[in-house]
Structure formats: structure tokens, C-alpha cells
Amino acid sequence: MSDTIFALGSGPAPAGVAVIRLSGPHAGTALSTLTDGRPFPDPRVATLRNLIDPTSSGLLDQGIVLWFPAPNSFTGEDVAELHVHGGAASIQAVLSALSTIPGCRMAEAGEFTRRAFAAGRMNLTEVEGLADLIAAETDAQRRLALRQASGEGADLYKNWTDRLVRILATLEAAVDFPEDDLPEQILNRNEIDIRTLVEEWTQHIELGRASAGIRDGVRVAILGAPNVGKSSLLNRLAGRDAAIVSETAGTTRDVIEVRLDLGGYAVTLSDTAGLRETEDRIEEEGVRRALDAARAADLILYLSDDATVLRSALPNALSDREGDIFLILTKQDTEEEADQTTGLYPISSKTGAGLTQLLERLEEACQSRYGAAVAAVAVRARHREALAEACDALEHALIEREFALAAEDVRIAVTQVGRITGRVDVESILDVVFSEFCIGK
Structure with a gap:
């Protein structure tokens, strides 16, 4: 069982309100301990509570608490938020009290977002977009980062992956079941789909290069x-x-x-x-x-x-x-x-x-x-490098006459696109094979 982590999720003191976030299997225990065992608030309902020091039973602060039971939370784990007064002393008192609760520890840099990624709540492009959104200094940077953090880029990468998987599925079928000749129109459609993907990626690589002027200034x-x-x-x-x-x-x-x-x-x-x-x-x-x-x-x-x-x-x-x-x-x-x-x-x-x-x-x-x-999705150098590798692989697949070797080139492209989002699901290829082809009829 993983530790429960906690950290200040808002800006440094002094501030009007400070938000302290907890995530992990002991988040509920910690919330109950700090609120002196009072009934749990309803999920996602802001509730006023006194926060009590578990070692001295003294009043730490009075604030708003929120409860986000798994899996419906940012990290996919049980999450609690404590909205307390934003003075340095109040914040430190609550953090110190949390550190005395068994199974709870201070979070490391980026650990909440890493847990969200591990739980499938975010992909890598959304994680990077969130980091850019936090660092954004201008409106153009904010708009570019917000598209990434909100998943618009991820939707496009998923669309590309789905199209690649369909292409790969037809090639895999041709290799594994040679006795069932693929119709000529399917092979022609593959070629058209491959050329279309290469054209789209080439445009997005150029657009991504231009986005450096927004991200980096x-x-x-x-x-x-x-x-x-x-x-x-x-x-x-x-x-x-x-x-x-x-x-x-x-x-x-x-x-x-x-x-x-x-x-x-x-x-x-x-x-x-x-x-x-x-x-x-x-x-x-x-x-x-x-x-x-x-x-x-x-x-x-x-x-x-x-x-x-x-x-x-x-x-x-x-x-x-x-x-x-x-x-x-x-x-x-x-x-x-x-x-x-x-x-x-x-x-x-x-x-x-x-x-x-x-x-x-x-x-x-x-x-x-x-x-x-501002509409770019390949906003980082690693995105553009992966897309360029995928382009090279698909262009090689176009001139490859052996279905098995062409399938390997497309598989490379699938892997490169998957590297961008951090999700490479080769099992989905089999799903397409068995859902779109009548094999063994």
C-alpha cells in the first residue's frame, strides 16, 4: 500500500486562503483525525470544520474541508483538501499535524501529478500542459498550455493512434492469414491513410516549431x-x-x-x-x-x-x-x-x-x-522528434512490398506516437483485427 502524501497546493504565505491537499489510502483517516472524528462530509461538498491537533487536542484552525473518494479525484486515489487561513503559522501548524499521522508524509515535487498519470487520469501531454500552464506568464502561453492540459492534444494523438492501429490491423491480418486475400480497396485505403497521416504530422511538426516562440518567448x-x-x-x-x-x-x-x-x-x-x-x-x-x-x-x-x-x-x-x-x-x-x-x-x-x-x-x-x-500539439522537442520518427517509418512502409516488414514500420510509428502520450497499447491492435475482420469464418 502506498503512502498518503500531503502538501501545500496553493501559493506561499501570506495569502487569504491556503489549500493543503492529501492523496492516498490514509487520506480519509487523516481527515477524520484532524476533524476529531466528526461525520465525514459528503463527497465534493465544502464543509466547515474545526481542525484539531492529534497530539495535543488543541485547535489548529477553522477551515473548509472537501472529500474526493477514489476513483473520482485528481489522482484517482482518496483525496482530501483542507482550505485554511493563509498565514505562515497556520499552514505550518496543519502540515506539522499531518506529519504525525501514521502513513502520511510530505509529497515530493510533482508527486500528485505523477500519481494522476499512473492512475490513467492524465497522459504525458496533459502533464506537460499542466506544468506549462502553471509557468505561463502571458496570455498566448496560457492558451497554448490550456489546450494541452485540457486534453485537446491528447484527443488528436488518440485519433492518430486509432488510425494507425487500423492500418496495422489490416497488415497483421494479411501476414497471419495469407489464405484470405485482402481486397484491393483495403490496401489502397491503407496507402491513402498513410500518406494523409504523414502530411498531417509534417504540418504539426512545423506548427510545433513555431510554438517555441510562445512557450520560450x-x-x-x-x-x-x-x-x-x-x-x-x-x-x-x-x-x-x-x-x-x-x-x-x-x-x-x-x-x-x-x-x-x-x-x-x-x-x-x-x-x-x-x-x-x-x-x-x-x-x-x-x-x-x-x-x-x-x-x-x-x-x-x-x-x-x-x-x-x-x-x-x-x-x-x-x-x-x-x-x-x-x-x-x-x-x-x-x-x-x-x-x-x-x-x-x-x-x-x-x-x-x-x-x-x-x-x-x-x-x-x-x-x-x-x-x-496556439493550436499546436507538438509543442515540445520530444513530441516533434517522435512524430518525425513516425513519419520516417510510415514513408518506409509505403515502399515496402512485404506485408510483414510494412507492418513492422507501422508498429514503429504506433510506438513513437505512444511515446508522446505515455500510452502504448498494442493489445488494441488485436481488438481491431477480431472486430473488423471475419477471420476463420
Whole structure:
């Protein structure tokens, strides 16, 4: 019999209310002990109770208790929740009292969710979605994570698995019962179904790559020569003095980063060293890091206070990034419209002129690049790697003439998709074989 675990399930103290969760076979005993043996509350009904210290019989707190008997709970086990006052002393008193009850212990990190997964209440994509939902800082991150945590991605993976199982079942039938020739239309349908799956997976792999801009944030590098206003722009957008501003050229030697919420997208702005030829080894290293930051960035703000410089050729290191670059004409203290023909954005970090227009354009760029990715299901690298492996296996199955070898390729694809959700049920293949085919008639 497993231990009963408990932990603070809400935010740290102080708070108005703290939620302490218990899960396991002794959850009912613990609830009865803390409430001095009073009658159990009805399942899923909030009930006011005094919480009593089992060692001293003293009053710990007065709070709301809820009871979720197995299997209708988050973990699939007996679960109790104690809603107590959110002061540090109250929380610690209840946790200490729980630790004295036999069979109860503090939960390890992620242990409630792990038990939910083990009980089949969640699959791996839902677990990962829940973790992302807790960590979400912006609206786009919240929407992406919520789709995963609520099981929308799992439904799609199940659909893919069901279709793979049907394909595999026909191939297994052809191998195990060669005397019953499969109709030509079934083999043709298999080929069409395989090609359709490969096309869908390829699209979702690309959509998943785009979702990295939502989960991990959009990286925006601020580049330009020394003293063109890079640090001033960073500070103005951050609303604080994140970078040192000085008339002395070469003040910024390292990459300085700040995070912004731009229209629901997490944006990391990177202020970089001024680009110029230098014999100062430290400044030279700063220039190298600036170019590295530009190469790693999704978008680049290239600044100059000279329109002629902006209209001339970009640095060689950025020649392949034209579609990702915003040309920013700095120190323009009067409000001017962006030049649509040249793509120049006049701004002033001092007066704020032009910044609203620039931010709107950046938000549009994020929406254009990553808006559709909110619907992605292959949001993690391991998802995309598994789908790519499954694609390779199905493409190999298309050119394989031996049913047994083609079936093995499809089985690999089933396994790869199962790795994503953490559920690989090969027994379901037999169910399809015996339900859809009249074998041994």
C-alpha cells in the first residue's frame, strides 16, 4: 500500500486562503483525525470544520474541508483538501499535524501529478500542459498550455493512434492469414491513410516549431553602432534603468536582457554592444556576443541616428536576415509616421515619439509568425522528434512490398506516437483485427 502524501497546493504565505491537499489510502483517516472524528462530509461538498491537533487536542484552525473518494479525484486515489487561513503559522501548524499521522508524509515535487498519470487520469501531454500552464506568464502561453492540459492534444494523438492501429490491423491480418486475400480497396485505403497521416504530422511538426516562440518567448536583439540609443530604447521599453546609458562609446560590453509582455507574447529584449571595429579585446568580445545574439534572435531592431546608414547595406553578418529586421531611426524627437517605402521607424526614447507604432508593428509580427501556433500539439522537442520518427517509418512502409516488414514500420510509428502520450497499447491492435475482420469464418 502506498503512502498518503500531503502538501501545500496553493501559493506561499501570506495569502487569504491556503489549500493543503492529501492523496492516498490514509487520506480519509487523516481527515477524520484532524476533524476529531466528526461525520465525514459528503463527497465534493465544502464543509466547515474545526481542525484539531492529534497530539495535543488543541485547535489548529477553522477551515473548509472537501472529500474526493477514489476513483473520482485528481489522482484517482482518496483525496482530501483542507482550505485554511493563509498565514505562515497556520499552514505550518496543519502540515506539522499531518506529519504525525501514521502513513502520511510530505509529497515530493510533482508527486500528485505523477500519481494522476499512473492512475490513467492524465497522459504525458496533459502533464506537460499542466506544468506549462502553471509557468505561463502571458496570455498566448496560457492558451497554448490550456489546450494541452485540457486534453485537446491528447484527443488528436488518440485519433492518430486509432488510425494507425487500423492500418496495422489490416497488415497483421494479411501476414497471419495469407489464405484470405485482402481486397484491393483495403490496401489502397491503407496507402491513402498513410500518406494523409504523414502530411498531417509534417504540418504539426512545423506548427510545433513555431510554438517555441510562445512557450520560450520571442527573442528580439537590439543592434547598431555605439551611441545610437540602444540602451536608451531598452530602458524606455522596460520602464526602468536596466542598462547603463553613457555618451562614452563602448559602455555596453555584454548582452543585457529584459522581459516584456507584448500583446500576450513573452518577448526578451537584448541590448548589445555597439558594432564597430575595435582593438579593445573586451569590446571585441562584446561585438562578437552582439552578433551571436542577433543570429539567435527571432527579430532584430537595427538602430542608427543616421537615415543614410539605415538605407545602406546591412552588416554582412545580417545579410540573410532582412525579413527579420526592423530599421529604427533614433533621436527623432517629433512624432513622425514610419516610412512604408523604406521600412524606417523614426523613434525617440527621450520623448516616446514613435514607440507606440513600433510596438504595434512588433506585436503584429509576433501574431503573424506565432498566432496559429496556439493550436499546436507538438509543442515540445520530444513530441516533434517522435512524430518525425513516425513519419520516417510510415514513408518506409509505403515502399515496402512485404506485408510483414510494412507492418513492422507501422508498429514503429504506433510506438513513437505512444511515446508522446505515455500510452502504448498494442493489445488494441488485436481488438481491431477480431472486430473488423471475419477471420476463420
